[in-house]
Amino acid sequence: MTEEAIFRSANMVLVQVYMASEIARDCVWVLGEMGSIEFLDLNEGVNSFQRAFVEETRRLDNTERQLRYLEGVMREQGVEEPREAYGGAYGGAARQPSRDLEELMQRTPQTTSEMDAVVKAVAEYEQGVREMAETYRGLEKRQQGLQEERSVLEGTRKYFETRMSYDGYRDGDDGSGDRNSSDRFTISSNDSLLTQEERAEGFGPDDVGLHDLEAAPSTGAGPMPRESSVNILGTAMGVVCGTIETDKFAILERILWRTLRGNLYMARVEIGAPVVDFDTGEEQRRCIFAVFTHGGGLVARSRAVAESLGGRVVEVPGSHRAYAVAVHGVNGKLADVQRVLAGTAERLAVELKEVAGQLAGWRAAVASDKAVYAAMNRFDYDPARRCLVAEGWMPRGDVGTARAAMVDVADRRGVDIAPVVSVVDSHLTPPTFFRTNKFTAAFQAIVDAYGIASYREINPGLPAIVTFPFMFAIMFGDMGHGLILTLAAACLCLAESVIARQPHRGEIFDMAYSGRYVLLLIGLFSIFTGFLYSDLFSRPVTLFASRWAYPAGFKEGQTVSATQTGVYPIGLDWAWHSAENTLLFANSYKMKLSILMGFIHMSYSLQLSLANFRFFKSRVDIIGNYIPGFLFMHCIFGYLCLTIVYKWCVDWIGLKRVAPSLLNMLINMFLAPGTVDHQLYPGQGPVQLVLLAIALVCVPWLLLYKPLALRRAHNHSVALGYSEVLSGPSEASSLASSHSHYSPLRPSESESHALSPSNSLSPSNSHSSSFSHPPPPPFNFADIMVNQVIYTIEFCLNCVSHTASYLRLWALSLAHNQLSSVLWNMTLRNSFVAYSERGFWGCIIVVLLFALWFVLTVAVLVCMEGTSAMLHSLRLHWVEAMSKHFQGEGYKYTPFSFYRLLTSDNDS
Structure with missing residues (x-):
């Protein structure tokens, strides 16, 4: 069964494939249709022009050159190439990769005779078109010369x-x-x-x-x-x-x-x-x-x-x-040249239209065949068995399908020796492969732009599907602006099949199209947060009756205090929009909300590190990194978040007390431990003293436990008689990586051989992999200690700086709301005053100012402010959240796939 590979990268295995020379091309073709293997280069020390299939590659290079020439002549003559499904340069030739055995058996490889016919047809068309194009160009030059001669005669x-x-x-x-x-x-x-x-x-x-x-x-x-x-x-x-x-x-x-x-x-x-x-x-x-x-x-x-x-x-x-005689002669020659030129252009157009109908298919066939030979140039030749040997990374769940598909190719070709696919043990780090679809691909690209996840660690792109648009919406929350974003993204999503067929899209438009589902989600989330903020283009949304009542009989301009009569059903009460202290209230509320959201986001990310440590069975990282880090962060900033919620829940006016300042409380917690100026709750001093003591103990714990534990494990292994360089990964060697606080381990040997029913007879026993398996690095306590010191300092300082960094949620939300309010007051609000005073001309002013308001809203508040909020949301994910669990030392899985090859021009 195929692994989903969404939460963690797919379980990759290094496979070794033996295939007879006569069916090697067809086998590689089937693997290209499957799109599940990344071939390794077994001929790294061999120059490209000395490899086995260099002649075939050169022939196809020449055919591609001929196709580019035909395309250039078509462009010069204005002959358009028909665009079919998937568009791009290859028409509808690109087929989705399939891991279904029955479907793969129905996809027959292109034979060499068919490819020879394509190469011959392209060469014949190229020769004919070149002759006609050169004739046409010569006639054009002759026509231009006669026209200049006539111009000279007329001018003189x-x-x-x-x-x-x-x-x-x-x-x-x-x-x-x-x-x-x-x-x-x-x-x-x-x-x-x-x-x-x-x-x-x-x-x-x-x-x-x-x-x-x-x-x-x-x-x-x-x-x-x-x-x-x-x-x-x-x-x-x-x-x-x-x-x-x-x-x-x-x-x-x-x-x-x-x-x-x-x-x-x-x-x-x-x-x-x-x-x-x-x-x-x-x-x-x-x-x-x-x-x-x-x-x-x-x-x-x-x-x-x-x-x-x-x-x-x-x-x-x-x-x-x-x-007069000279002019008559020039006009006669010019008429003859133009007549011949028109005939040549007509014949050339007919020829190019024939080429245009087949160009996409030719281009796809040549590109696919060239990719096959390029892959075969990576293979090793086994003279003893007269077969080709290939090695590559493949998801474990696809090995059986690949083996059966290649055996089917051998049966159809009547070859007695069936291809052999075996799993090879290796210390090489496998590539990272997450399966994506058109919805998740953009979110995965956001994470991959920062770094590729290490092999088998948790995929940060999965929670980013929700957290990225939500963090954006906190800063961008406005129902009207979110609606504009949603409508624009919905148009891109509904027209995606039409847009995908466009051969050339602008760079900016292509970015928007590739992230259309990101735009859709951030628009929907912005509508939701705008509803909670009661914001619609900076105007209050009076969906429910306000729960604040003003005293009757007050005069305009008089300052009065409203009385709360109940709790607003959802979100902020819209009455705050017209209050004099609305800015003070919004600042206090959104500042505390940003701290809460930041702590929840970082705490959730820290739990992902625990899941990684448990998956890789890294006990030393759980005890030495996760537990002290969790306690340090929660004893200080978790406590601060609890006090924020507690302060919100207490009716300080009813108690006739002034609400204590949480900022002063947090500062005095470190400068004057155990003393409280304004008590928030009973027993506050001793509680803060205990929490501070736990946080201080966690610093040396975080600094010393892991290095000492690793040294103890290393000394124990040496005392038992093992060498410093072990034959396989161990906790003392693999977890002492100089680049991270944990290192992913490969699956066990028994797990690697689970798919090979006859490993004792496998050819891999006699033909070793062409790659050397480097041993783990030797144990170095000084390097481990230095790296742990750096990690400890960064973690403790980042707990402070990253929490403060989430205040950008409050700052951008406030700025967005104020800018929207200023734009409304300076345009539409003034237009309504002009309409009431000037009648008909006021109506014209309303229309003009509405147009100005709408253009500025889309250009400034949606596009510019939206881009700013998106960049800030990227920062919060890349730095503040992913630093708590993300190692990011992997490399991307790039399988040999015809679909990737034939659609790469549209995706780029």
């Missing part, structure tokens, strides 16, 4: 239309025989000869604006020159045009200025729309530039400098007719 046309006049060369020839043609450009003599900048913000690479020139006749046009020649004041000049990044234009300008020694004329036109750099994938802004200079050498030098800075140089015709 606009520039020449605004800055130049059409004039023929004096002696020029356009190639058509017409020497008097007006197709040439000349620069106006009024223009500057250095640098001109133009900006066309609305101009982009897709703006055509050139179709009017396409219709121009191209017959008779002369050949396009290498670079344009223009006539400036009767002198022919060369021009270099193109595009460059806007940020680099200033660099180009400075370099050309120094290179050409100022003998140039530059112009710039901004391209409004950004373009994509296909090398980096980032958007960048580019501009059109034109450089005018003298001579072919300077023109070539300008071209080289522009290209070295990543610029694209475009040839600009020197005649209007040749310009």
Whole structure:
């Protein structure tokens, strides 16, 4: 029968598994479906690339790389992957781990031929998609180049239309025989000869604006020159045009200025729309530039400098007719490229949609198979039996199921040698494993964040399910704020199946979703404590009639005393909210309540240490740690709590006595033992003297008993002839741990072999574990004494400081109530006054101030104050409570599980 492993960690055993090589993969697959074994690495001294299944792992690594490439192309092309149950990267491939034998027998492992087919299909799709993607990317770059070329032509046309006049060369020839043609450009003599900048913000690479020139006749046009020649004041000049990044234009300008020694004329036109750099994938802004200079050498030098800075140089015709031909050619090429690009995109989308439907299954299959081979790389190979040997930790209750499941695999494969599962004795510390569900997992995570419980010690996460939200609610108690928390958490709980399928959740939202049941409980507990406080958004809850009666006929502003007519049915009487001394009463009440809650919490935690000592049969810790610690704490702070309750129960006004101060009583108990200034009860002095004497005796008891008892036990064992280093754990060796006041012991040898019917014939007798079993540390009385001194000092001081630390329950509760009251008075209360005075406009003010009040309530009082109260509750559990019993020196149990593997991306 499977152990629940909630109150204590599961009883773990170290198992050794022999499996034939031909069925090892299938056996590990079944264990992965079961999710109940944590494999140990038997090849720690072997490099990863020298292990047995490194080739299979590399092949699957390559397949995962191909899958990541396909996923990246899908993301670029906007093809979405369907999300099924469990969502995440693996679709619905993740199945809950099962420890039911019949269900495990129905889960057939994936064969190697099926895995080979997956690897082959992924490789074929990756090759096809890569070819199409590279073609598509090349067409996009070609399209961008043509668009920039068209932008240069359009930009130069606009520039020449605004800055130049059409004039023929004096002696020029356009190639058509017409020497008097007006197709040439000349620069106006009024223009500057250095640098001109133009900006066309609305101009982009897709703006055509050139179709009017396409219709121009191209017959008779002369050949396009290498670079344009223009006539400036009767002198022919060369021009270099193109595009460059806007940020680099200033660099180009400075370099050309120094290179050409100022003998140039530059112009710039901004391209409004950004373009994509296909090398980096980032958007960048580019501009059109034109450089005018003298001579072919300077023109070539300008071209080289522009290209070295990543610029694209475009040839600009020197005649209007040749310009129209160039524009027509660019538009034609661009149309052809866009047509081919659309066809390629359509074929690529079809291919990617086929991939999207199978990607989750492929990813799950590859990840699972890779995990299997990674686990098998931890195994040892036994050449004598030609089998693999594995070792790992497993809950004792799952050993039988694992053995039967692996035998079933051997039967289905027709292998005569069935796998052998045997329990191995070891001094290694087993991992800590607590079984959790979706409700308890968040509370267990709160404890594990502080430390993993030692093997087989009591789980602090179990009582934290109640104590954590209750401590939070004491500080946060308000019915309205608790209701907001409850509704938000209820929405997360009801929509958990939908949220779980979301592949990418924000970090903050994922934290809230993971702790949705924590939020639900702290909301419900806050409603309960708010009901006890009679608080609803800082307003009194008049559920029952008040048990305080005011005298009739008093005037407003007059101070009167109310008379108590009875006991309020439950919680605080709401009449205290309107009393002048409400703050004094609330401070006194909540301060004493926090002391009581803190003592009960710490005392309960101290009893858990007794349960641990009894479970591990640590008599020396019971006598030397628990009993003196219990007496010391209860003789001082237990007595203080009793006096608090007694003071509440006595009618001091009826006795016509002033209630004595408990703080002064506690101080005088140590400074003036046996003397009482204001008597609380008869015989108070002698009682306090006896309690103080017991507390003082407990200090040396706590300090000396355990070290002396351990030394006596050690000396006794040496006197009987045993060596200092014993063959197994003993009370003198194991309990003298330098890290804690007790050390968990492993189960006995007979218990370890209870599940192995034929241990004398077990292969474990001939194949020893690959791990060395370190002996217990030698006895060192000095170390034990030093650690006990530290423990004694910490325990005595912590009894004082931890009790005072629980006063944060009172402080935060008071602060929360006062802040809520101030927010109400400054917003909604003022809005009601405005409504009564201003009529319709007052109604508008009420709506606006209500919105302000609600936003501030959620943001400040619920979110910020809730976070603060949660952190304080964490502190009270981690430090004040768990220090009384928690050792926390274990390590987490991480079994080999396909479900954990395939859902880890959503849980993280």
